[in-house]
Amino acid sequence: MDVQRARQLRSNPTDAERLLWRHLCRRQMHGVRFRRQQPIGPYIVDFISFEAGLIVEIDGGQHQEQVAYDDKRSRWLERQGYRVLRYWNNEVLSNVDAVLTDIGGYLSPPP
Template identity: 60%
Template sequence: MKDLARSLRKNQTDAERVIWQQLRNRQLLGCKFRRQQVIGPFIVDFVCLEPKLVIEVDGGQHAEQQEYDQNRSHYLQRLGYRVLRFWNHEVLQNRLAVMEVIRLAVIELREPVKT
């Protein structure tokens, strides 16, 4: 599984490259993101372990594997992760809006739970 993750890091899509340029080196609110990270039986595109945020960038092949993606999202949510999904074309055509959604999710996840 680690070899596959390493291969995916070397062969990232254009959309993954765009996102990674915005996330790497703690550029987003000081958060440490990892790419193509193994979590349980899955490899996620991007993850910030604190505050437990997973970002998936989906291409056309994901239209045929919706059930698999849904099962993966449920698994990650049971572990406490919030999962954000974006289509490749969203990232490539509207990078700023995608990054704003990610930024707001990080802020929301960092806030203490109000009782």
């Protein structure tokens, strides 16, 4: 069920997801591999790097009404050992470079 839903989501990305994926696919960010629309436990995450332990979520306007659900979801994912980054659709669409810089900061090895 989750696998079918994930495939459906991969086939119909939002504009923000499509734009960000262009920068995350093919190990373009610090050589780190990302997957998109990946089932993790009871959830499907937008983007994940298993090797970096990083999840990137792109939120649309509907997330303003489901803050409690998103918090619960993020806490569960963090308990599984992942760091969860969240960005709004309009952040990605209007300033993808800043979003990429922020994500890159979590992928770079410490100095």
